[in-house]
Amino acid sequence: MKAALSSIVPEQQQQDSEFLKDVLEGLGGKIKTLPCKYLYDELGSRLFEDICEVEDYYLTRTEADIFSKNLKDIAFTIGPEALMIEPGAGNCEKVEALLAVLESPKGYYPIDISSEILFQAERRIKRNLPGMQVWSQVGDFTQPDVWDKLARISSRKRVVFFPGSTIGNFELDKAEQLLELFAANLGVGDGLLIGTDLVKDSVRLERAYHDSEHVTEKFNKNILNRINAELGADFDHTLFAHRSFYHQLRQRVEMHLVCLKNHSVSVAGSQVDFLEGETIHTENSHKYSINGFSKLLSKGGFAPICHWKDSAKSYAIHYAQV
Ligand code: AVI
Numbered sequence: 001m002k003a004a005l006s007s008i009v010p011e012q013q014q015q016d017s018e019f020l021k022d023v024l025e026g027l028g029g030k031i032k033t034l035p036c037k038y039l040y041d042e043l044g045s046r047l048f049e050d051i052c053e054v055e056d057y058y059l060t061r062t063e064a065d066i067f068s069k070n071l072k073d074i075a076f077t078i079g080p081e082a083l084m085i086e087p088g089a090g091n092c093e094k095v096e097a098l099l100a101v102l103e104s105p106k107g108y109y110p111i112d113i114s115s116e117i118l119f120q121a122e123r124r125i126k127r128n129l130p131g132m133q134v135w136s137q138v139g140d141f142t143q144p145d146v147w148d149k150l151a152r153i154s155s156r157k158r159v160v161f162f163p164g165s166t167i168g169n170f171e172l173d174k175a176e177q178l179l180e181l182f183a184a185n186l187g188v189g190d191g192l193l194i195g196t197d198l199v200k201d202s203v204r205l206e207r208a209y210h211d212s213e214h215v216t217e218k219f220n221k222n223i224l225n226r227i228n229a230e231l232g233a234d235f236d237h238t239l240f241a242h243r244s245f246y247h248q249l250r251q252r253v254e255m256h257l258v259c260l261k262n263h264s265v266s267v268a269g270s271q272v273d274f275l276e277g278e279t280i281h282t283e284n285s286h287k288y289s290i291n292g293f294s295k296l297l298s299k300g301g302f303a304p305i306c307h308w309k310d311s312a313k314s315y316a317i318h319y320a321q322v
Contacts, residue, residue, distance in 0.1 A: 020231050020268055027272045027280070034223055036169055036255075036283040041226045047219040056211035058204070059165055062315040063195050067097065067163075070308045070317075075101045077306060077319050078191060083155035085109040087141030087162060087182075092121035094163050099129055106155035107133030111141045142178070147185045159191040163317070168197055168252075168286040172296070175286070179300020183322050192302055192320045199287045200314060202246040209244035209253045209285065217242035220255055220282055233267040243279065251292070255283040290316060 026033045052060035080103040089110030112118045115138040122134045139146035160182045224235035240257040256279035294304040302320035
């Protein structure tokens with residue numbers, strides 16, 4: 001027990017000091033930024049689930065529609081005896097319908113940072129799909145150790161499943177590196193099934209990230225409350241406004257917190273000065289054309305095979321192979 005505790009405490013401390021380092025670094029620059037991964041504490045994750053339900057945020061709904069309309073075709077494209085690998089699987093909800101229709105699936109290998117959510121999902125999948133083998137991996141999917149056990153599982157084919165347009169939150173070079181990481185853990189002929197939001201008119205995009213129910217605003221501002229709670233800062237979130245806009249040239253929705261008046265904030269003893277009108281850049285959500293994403297897939301080590309879209313061409317699910 002002692003050994004277990006001593007290995008947990010330093011890990012938590014390590015996470016806190018990494019968070020503090022990232023926050024001070026991000027707020028200390030000429031242009032203030034915060035890494036978007038810190039939007040997802042417990043409340044932030046719940047708020048993101050709420051975003052997925054709001055009318056203006058079409059991404060989740062549209063992706064689910066594409067899946068349900070094309071499930072058999074997707075399963076046929078993947079082929080028999082596939083092992084499905086899902087980095088950042090969360091509650092593993094999206095994969096379940098696919099696992100149910102795959103021909104003789106070899107099993108499911110979900111990776112997620114939250115053990116509680118992961119093991120709960122594993123129990124649900126085993127209950128709903130009796131006989132399905134599940135190898136849950138707790139950890140950060142960008143780290144090599146969570147991929148190691150794959151080598152011990154034999155299958156005809158491995159397929160990485162990465163839905164939700166999560167790739168859009170990675171900078172272009174980081175997105176390429178992530179695809180390279182996926183490809184490095186696959187063999188020739190193995191697959192990638194990945195969802196991306198598509199380039200479209202800016203009004204629809206901007207509404208999705210500034211919804212009329214103000215859930216995205218709460219989600220964005222929650223990062224300040226998290227810094228207060230975990231790093232002993234004194235942000236007043238009423239002194240910041242939520243702003244998101246589509247950057248045509250960069251093909252991405254940028255999310256910012258705009259400072260409403262000159263003031264200073266203390267973060268773990270360091271003073272950070274804010275000027276009226278200056279912003280903290282909290283997230284980018286890249287939008288792709290089919291062509292643009294095919295090029296990215298090629299750079300990341302994949303050959304694009306096919307894709308499925310909704311009738312309004314808002315969103316795409318791509319299948320690619322190593
Ligand atoms: C998780 N990710 C794909 C979302 C997106 O659309 O970029 C995060 C999000 N941010 C604001 N609304 C949703």
